[in-house]
Amino acid sequence: MLCVILSALVILLNAVPTSQIQVRNRAFTRSQSGTQVLAIVRQGGTWTSSSVVSCAMTCLATFEDCYSFLYQNATKTCTPGSAFSFSEQPPSPAEGILYLAKACDQSQEFVNLWISAGTTICVYVSETTARYHDAKNICQDKGGHLYGAQTLPKYQLFLDIVAVHPGDYMLGLTDVAQEGTWTWDADGTEMSSEMRETIFFANEPNGATSHEDCAFTKKQYTKTLFFDVACNTHAKFICEKHHM
Numbered sequence: 362m363l364c365v366i367l368s369a370l371v372i373l374l375n376a377v378p379t380s381q382i383q384v385r386n387r388a389f390t391r392s393q394s395g396t397q398v399l400a401i402v403r404q405g406g407t408w409t410s411s412s413v414v415s416c417a418m419t420c421l422a423t424f425e426d427c428y429s430f431l432y433q434n435a436t437k438t439c440t441p442g443s444a445f446s447f448s449e450q451p452p453s454p455a456e457g458i459l460y461l462a463k464a465c466d467q468s469q470e471f472v473n474l475w476i477s478a479g480t481t482i483c484v485y486v487s488e489t490t491a492r493y494h495d496a497k498n499i500c501q502d503k504g505g506h507l508y509g510a511q512t513l514p515k516y517q518l519f520l521d522i523v524a525v526h527p528g529d530y531m532l533g534l535t536d537v538a539q540e541g542t543w544t545w546d547a548d549g550t551e552m553s554s555e556m557r558e559t560i561f562f563a564n565e566p567n568g569a570t571s572h573e574d575c576a577f578t579k580k581q582y583t584k585t586l587f588f589d590v591a592c593n594t595h596a597k598f599i600c601e602k603h604h605m
C-alpha cells in the first residue's frame with residue numbers, strides 16, 4: 362500500500378510541468394535594514410538548482426494554491442506554504458531564499474513583493490515616464506491603480522523599489538478635487554497627517570502654483586521625498602494591485 366502511495370506521489374510530482382514553475386518563480390532578498398525586501402534577485406528566469414525546482418514541485422503538489430516556498434541551502438530543507446501561511450518576515454539570504462510561487466497575473470508584468478509580515482502586494486514598475494493622468498490610465502488598464510503610500514510599510518516598500526529602479530516617481534495622490542486635501546487614488550481616502558509629514562519635504566506640499574496637484578519625487582535631492590508639482594510633469598510610476 363505504501364508503495365502505491367509513493368508511486369502516486371512520484372507521478373503527481375512529475376505531472377507538474379517544469380515550464381509552469383519556471384515562469385512563476387520570484388526570489389527576494391532583504392535590505393540592509395533587515396526587515397524589508399530590497400531587490401528582486403531573479404525574475405522569470407530558469408532555476409538552475411534541481412533542489413529548488415524539486416521544492417517548488419513539492420509545494421505545487423502539496424497545495425493547490427501554492428503561494429510560496431522556502432528552500433534553505435544550508436540544511437537543504439524545503440518548506441512549502443499555502444496562501445499567506447508564512448507569518449514571518451522573509452528569511453535572510455544566509456537562511457535561504459523565499460520564493461513566491463504564485464503569479465500576480467497571466468502577463469507576468471506584476472511581481473509579488475512583501476509589504477510586511479504575511480502581506481504582499483503585486484506591483485508593476487514603469488520603464489518610461491508619463492504624465493499623472495496617463496500613468497493613472499495605464500495602471501487602470503492593467504487592472505490596478507497608481508501606487509499609494511498610505512502606510513509606513515508601503516512607503517518603505519516604495520523606497521526599496523526606487524533603490525532598485527532609480528528615478529523620479531509619482532504616487533497615486535492628488536489634491537485636484539479640493540486644494541490642500543490630498544487623497545489616495547487607491548481608495549479615495551485622505552492622506553493621514555503622519556504620512557503627510559513622512560513623505561513630503563519640509564514645507565511641502567506648498568501649492569506654489571495653482572496647478573501643483575500631484576506628488577512627485579526629484580532625484581537631484583538626496584532624500585526620496587515628495588513635492589507637489591503640476592500633474593503634467595513626467596515621471597516614472599508604479600502600479601499596484603492585489604494578487605489573483
Ligand SMILES: [Ca+2]
Nearest residue numbers: 536568573574
Ligand atoms: Ca494643489
